[in-house]
Each structure stands twice: as C-alpha cells, then as structure tokens.
Amino acid sequence: MDFDFNSLLAFIIFGITIGVVYGIVALGISLIYSGLDIVHFAHGEIYMFGAFIGLFLSQELGVPYPFAIIGAMIFAALLGMGIERVFYRRLTQAGGGYTVAGMGMIICGFGMSVALMNVAFLIWGAGAEPFPVNLGMPLQLGDISIPQSYVLTAVVSMLLMVVLNYFIRHTKLGLAVRAVAHNKDIAYLMGINVPLVISLIFGLGCALAAAAGVLIGPMQSVQVEMGYLMLMKAFAAAVVGGFGSLPGALIGGILVGIFENLGAAYISPSHKDIYAFLLLILVLIFRPSGLFGVIAKVKA
C-alpha cells in the first residue's frame, strides 16, 4: 500500500497551526502562573469572550480582521485587568499555591468561569455563530491546499511570539515582569511597583487568550461553551511543555495539535478530543515535569 505522505504532511501542518493556537492560550496560562502563582480557571472564558468580541468587531462594525484581533486583545486585557483588580487581588495578595487563599483562588476561578459564560449567554445566546472572513483562495503547497485562515493564524502567532519575546527579554518592563515572576519581595526591593506589574502580566495573558479566540473563529464556530474544551487542551499543552515555562507552552501546544490531528486521521476521528489528554497522560507518566519543566520556582 502506498503511504500517503502528502496527507501526513497536511495533517502535520494543520496540527502545527491549531497547535500554535493551543500554545498561545497555554502561554497565557503559564504567564499568569508565573506572575501570580495561580492557575486561572476562567482563562477559557476569556478566550471565548475574545472570539465573540472579534466576531462583533468584524461582523457588526466591519472592522478588518487583523484589527479585530488587536481590538479583541485590548478588550480582553482591560477585562482581565478589571477582574483581577476587583475579584482576585485580595486572594492573590494573601498567598498563592498551596495556601488557603491559593485554594480559594482556584474556586474563584471556577466561579468566574461560570459567571463569564452566563454573561456571554445573556449577550449572545446559546447558538454557534459562524465567523466568516474572506481571506482569499487557499494556499497551494504542492498537492496540499491550506486555507488562508490557517496561514494567517500561523503568521499572526509567530508575530505574537516574536513581539512577546522581545518585550520580555529586551525592555525594562519585561525585565520587571521577569523579576516579579521570580520573586515578588525582591522585585519590591528593586523599586518595582509589583501590584501594577502583576496586573499587566494578567492583562497580557488575557490578551493572548483573546487573540487565540479570534484566530480560531474562522476555523470553527464561535459559541459560549468553546472555552471549556480549549482550557482543558491548553492546560494539557502547558503541562506537556512544562508548566510555567513559556517556550514549553508553545512547544507543548504544537505537540498537542500534531498528536491530535494524527490521532484523528489515523486512529479515529470521532474521538478527536481525547488525544490531547492521551498525550498528557503519557507525558505525566514518563516525564511529569514536562519537556521544559521547571521544578523549583525558577520561572519566566
């Protein structure tokens, strides 16, 4: 039997594309974990809100797609910073991780997730909205036909990565982010306004989630429940790459995407959503700290 390399290549390319989106959401999760010592369980809903805002900007206001992405990112950042300031700050300042406040933060995240989902339901209803974007004809790579939305996703994601990396490694504020992520007390002693930087980190994580939402929109439909599954997969991606590691989140996402697509193609398409978690289980068995896992508190 002739092995269809073209199909394999296509699946891998699609896997990488969707994987990069998982990676961006996972990046937001890892970033927030680095900065605030919490796992934000409402992250999937921020992603969902990002998608809806992007849809709104694009469809209702006629904003060009790239600007809809930016608009959604700004909105989500502000929404996130507002939520952090009003609901999370008291808990995060009282402690993180295994403290009582840290546990409280997890519950709070779940509650916020439900709250956000219901707010979205009140605004947009329960239906699945299509996100039509006219980007032109699919890109032809030999025998493989890649929809423009996939290409744009890959390009935009790369751009986001480059910008984020430059920000973290080469700007003064990025240095402050790294300092705060490592140790808040010492960051204070350097004269850094720690609560402000924490807000910023949170806003950044939320902006990334929103970008992912707007990028996914044209590939699937936009609906109120889309956040749940994305959170699970992005979380798996973050763990696979090493929780708290930023490059790990991206690589983990890509691996999940490829694994998922290959599984759906060659094993069974009707169980597509399982493969992400299968990979997670495998990684947890053989390399629990993840690929780029950071064991102690050395982050960012």
Next chain:
Amino acid sequence: MLKIKEVHAGYGRLKILRGINLSVSQGTIVALLGGNGTGKSTLLKTISGLLPVMEGSIEFDKKVITDSKPHHIVRSGLVQVTQSKEAYPAMTVEENLMVGAFTRSDKAEIKYDLEGIYSFFPALKDRRNMLSGTLSGGEVQMLVTGRGLMAKPKMLMLDEPSAALAPKVVLEIFANIYKISQTGVTILVVEQNVRMALLLAQYAYIIRDGRIMIEGKSEELINDPAIKEFFLGGTVTDTSKKLNA
C-alpha cells in the same frame, strides 16, 4: 538618617519585634547583631515595607515611611541588600545589576555607575554576561551588593553579608562595605558575625527575642564583658586590627 521608634511588627498574628528603638546617623556604619531567630531579618523587612508596622513609627531622611509601600521606600533612597542567595539566577550578572537601577531613568549615569561597580568588583566584570546562578557564594554577595548600589542609595541595609562565606571572603566583603561607606552612603549591617561587625561599625545594637538588649559604641562593646559572655564565651582577641581600605 533612619529613626525607628517603638516598633512592633511580625507575621500575621505572630509578633516578633517588641518595641524596637534604633537610629542610624547619616554617614555612619551601624551594626545590628543577634543570633538566629532574634528578629533581625524581620526588622529589615519591616523597615523596607514588606511587613506592616503594628505599632510605632519609622522615619527615613526626615520623612515618615511607616506605612509606605516597599517600592516607594526604595525610591526614597533606602535600599536593602538581601541575603546572597536572592540574586536572579536565570538572569546574567549585568541584567541583575540593571534590575537594581530600575527606579532610575538617567541612562548615561546608569551606564557610568555600572562601569563604576565593575571597577569596584572586577570579578563581576569578568562574568558580566554569565548567568548569576553560576557564580560562587562570594561573587553572588558582590553581585547583590552591587545591585543595591545601582539604585544610588542614600542608605544601604545589608542582611548578613557574611553568611555562608569563607573567612577570607568575609574580610574582603567587609573591606568593600567600608569603602562604600567612605563614599557617603549610610550603612546598617545586620550580622551574626559579631567580631567582624564590631570592627566595621561605629555603633551597634544587640537584639534578642525581638528586643534591643544592649547598644553602644562598638569600641566599648568590644570590651564589654556582658557581650563577650553573651556571644563569644570568652575574650575578643586582636581588637587593634582596623579595616583599612
């Protein structure tokens, strides 16, 4: 420069400091001495604003800083050099030093001061692009001290600079602190190494159980029989040895 009046502080409901009175005059070196668990680090954290003041007041450079936020206290010129292990291991030596200059915006002067730190600590210059996690104990102590200096402080508070370091290295560190003091920076050094600290400082406070037990000029304390018994279980030899820069 620094005036601490009747300060009570601690962690949550656990009160560690019980009525501390301490002051540091401008341009001097003052030592705070005590064993483990006596409240030295707690006091530094309280002064720096990381812990709330339960009772009492703290004044720095004639301004009340009792309820100030930590980053504002640093910006007013009061900088703490934490214990050695708290450099940023994932950042290079130079990046660590630049974090110290975070509150400053005068780029040219920062560069000038950076070169100054390098000539002061040549070992750091050799390792400027190495990750600070790869440095030896003495080098890390130099790094965090340099990082504190990059903030151009009026006063520097050092938390156990001699901790976990070989005696020869300790001598070098203390000589450096003396040199820093000569440039006009007021110094408060918290130490367990009583002999070295009393040789370096002009005035000292002894803390135990969250209270100041004794205070006085170091040349008097060095010969005080109570101190000798308290800390040293005997006599301090070679008190004529002075630290010359």
